[in-house]
Amino acid sequence: MTMNEQLTEIWVFGDYRNYFQNRVTLQLLSRGVELAQKTGATVCAVVFGHEVDEWVGEYIAHGADRVLVIDHPELKQYKMETYVNLMVQLIEDLNPDIILIGATNFGREFAPRIAKRMQTGLSADCVGLDINEDGIMVQTAPSFGGNVLAEIITPECRPQMATIRPGTFQEIPHNYERTGEVVKLELPDNLPEERVKLVQSERSTQRFQRIEEAKVVVCGGRGMGSKKKFRKLAELAALMNAEIGATRPVIYANWIESEALIGQAGKNIKPKVLFSFGISGAIQHTAAIKNAEFIIAVNKNPKAPMMAMADIAIVADANQVCTAMIKELKRRIR
Amino acid sequence: MVSELPWDPKTGTLKRALVDGMINPACRHALEAALILKNEHPTEITVITMGPPIAEEVLREALAMGADRGILISDSKIAGADTLATSKILADAIKTACPDFDLVLCGCHTSDSETAQVGPQITEELNVPGIAYVDQLELNNRSLRIQRLSDGFTETLDMPLPGLITVTTQQNAPRYISLSGLEDAFSEADITCLDLNDIGLNSGLTGSDRSPTRILRVYSPVTEKDNTVMRGSAGKIVQQLFDQFDDKIGGAIGKDIKEHQS
């Protein structure tokens, strides 16, 4: 195979805030390692912050060949303009081919600003990344509104950039024997002052990552019919120690709070068992349930895409099945 | 106020079915935030959108909500613009139409793509301070204090003006537009239509020329599992399901759901 383009460096932004709940950086390192194997590139994590040695070690243990670090008290808290300035300077100095950034709130603001400065392309919320025979990264993402996936490339401009939601790829288990090169860089002294001032930052009481880690998820869609009927799913979920998820129409109709959204705009899940009630299976939803091990779908329409994805496809009324399950579980669980 | 519209680049039409009004939901919240600010700090609100001529309807709706004037950037060269090109066009429109702006408010994303890239990219193009995903805002002496929820943190930030924010749909619930307001907006609306020439982009930038991304192909993924189909009465199906998969389901929920002989 001949490569038109020789890939040399794949960078992953080290987004270590919420390290223990948010593994997106590790997941991107893992995918970066797979892409690098095809091309002989190195995988490099980029870390800005203060007292970040712990994360640097973790990134090497999870697959980084190299870590670029700027460690300075000024960087103790995430700062958008400063981080953008630092990243842009590094890119200009070192010319990476690819930059992968986790689609956290920070990453979703950070990535487009860097892409703009570099005048390069950026695809959001990729569900797949690959390298084609020309050595160019193919970014697969749900396409504008439609129920389709699009393969996107950035043929000429560099770096090629993508954001990826947490949970899209699987991290490589850590290996603390692994070694990597740590490159410590100075904080440049010509940095413009941050114009936006952080006044206060408090960890919110918002529940974090419960549904992402749940073994059992009960997901409901528009086919549940009404808020009252949707609420029945809560009773079913309680019986099974399950978390409740929902589709976008359900969130829009206010049947449940937006935290429950499963999909491109919401959360990725990987339960052992997923119950899906009255959901058609639009791509923006199913992209986030790929890693469910066993799917039981209930839909009146046997041809709904959700049914084709399921291990068990129940052709029936979602409310009736929900009610029957509650009754049957109460009888069986003693 | 800048709106990235839900219009279909292929047919050049707006996807009306997406939202009940014409304005993208997050942009509507951004406009409401601007109207609330205007209540306390007299100012002029200009609404800018880009798209085909029919996008004028969005501006009329915005005027009916209380905006003072509308500007439509419409040009055949715009079709197919990606976020980089879009942000360049909108930023240049702002520089042309509102050179002395105090604050640009954008919706945090459109409901049909949710890339959320255009706002932050306009920030860069204008070279002003910017904050994305703003829930609440308050203006004190040319400094904007904002609150947002970011990756599990509630953040309070101060930003000097001029600047740019993108607004979420969490707060600033949009006001109701009365029918008469809508009619007025249709009869005496202050709407200007500009093309790329008017905003100084006479050469160089044309939509897809300046869009660094290319779409290779678009496809519908097919996942056909070799699955079990169950039909019949709900009660029977559920019995069968729990009998056949008692280990799998029982194991996952951590409870014994085997049928016990009594």
Ligand SMILES: Cc1cc2nc3c(=O)[nH]c(=O)nc-3n(C[C@H](O)[C@H](O)[C@H](O)COP(=O)(O)OP(=O)(O)OC[C@H]3O[C@@H](n4cnc5c(N)ncnc54)[C@H](O)[C@@H]3O)c2cc1C
């Ligand atoms: C940019 C973008 C991002 C998006 N992000 C997300 C996201 O993160 N998550 C998400 O979920 N969606 C998202 N969407 C929306 C997505 O495209 C679909 O519109 C949505 O997932 C559909 O939800 P649904 O399956 O509940 O509803 P519908 O598509 O309306 O399906 C309802 C289903 O219920 C079935 N049904 C009806 N009545 C019954 C009954 N009595 N018993 C059994 N079955 C019944 C029907 O046959 C149908 O299959 C996004 C869209 C866009 C454009």
